[in-house]
Amino acid sequence: DADVTQTPRNRITKTGKRIMLECSQTKGHDRMYWYRQDPGLGLRLIYYSFDVKDINKGEISDGYSVSRQAQAKFSLSLESAIPNQTALYFCATSDLAGGGTGELFFGEGSRLTVL
Amino acid sequence: GNSVTQMEGPVTLSEEAFLTINCTYTATGYPSLFWYVQYPGEGLQLLLKATKADDKGSNKGFEATYRKETTSFHLEKGSVQVSDSAVYFCALGRGSTLGRLYFGRGTQLTVWP
Numbered sequence: 001d002a003d004v005t006q007t008p009r010n011r012i013t014k015t016g017k018r019i020m021l022e023c024s025q026t027k028g029h030d031r032m033y034w035y036r037q038d039p040g041l042g043l044r045l046i047y048y049s050f051d052v053k054d055i056n057k058g059e060i061s062d063g064y065s066v067s068r069q070a071q072a073k074f075s076l077s078l079e080s081a082i083p084n085q086t087a088l089y090f091c092a093t094s095d096l097a098g099g100g101t102g103e104l105f106f107g108e109g110s111r112l113t114v115l
Numbered sequence: 116g117n118s119v120t121q122m123e124g125p126v127t128l129s130e131e132a133f134l135t136i137n138c139t140y141t142a143t144g145y146p147s148l149f150w151y152v153q154y155p156g157e158g159l160q161l162l163l164k165a166t167k168a169d170d171k172g173s174n175k176g177f178e179a180t181y182r183k184e185t186t187s188f189h190l191e192k193g194s195v196q197v198s199d200s201a202v203y204f205c206a207l208g209r210g211s212t213l214g215r216l217y218f219g220r221g222t223q224l225t226v227w228p
Contacts, residue, residue: 042218043218045215048215058215103164108157
């Protein structure tokens, strides 16, 4: 099994619907992240969390919210999806010792299409 | 601010050709630098990293040297294989920003047999 698991892997929805993307990890890392990937734009940070009680906005948090239910679980919600949120979403983790100089471990991605 | 600029793709090479993907960065202080690779249908995985000036990261035949004087971290491989076909991302991380990475836009590499 993958160390960082994302569900669903693919989702097609309609404008205005609420969507939740879930991420769970077995690496025991404290830090978790949600990134969005768009063709030609690289990865952009949506939200990140350094522990269960810590949630921080990234560079493109508008239209998104997150919940850190446990050390191992970090979910991303789109309260009212819009077509320009169509993208590939990645969850990632890192450990405390890694910090800003360490390695991120990525899930396999969740492809979201908003019609 | 912190940012990464990498050469635009796509890059198309024949097997056994030499590969260079350019990456330059802007940052205050002394960042760590990374190359990540994304194979088709998969998430990103770390290819190599360097944490201080003049360090050379290497893995799977790929190399990159942290050049502070030119603010660069170019990725090189002497002889590419078809299996190297992927998207490559240069990234920057700083301890003061507590764990987040800044990614370049990615470079698609296709290697033909």
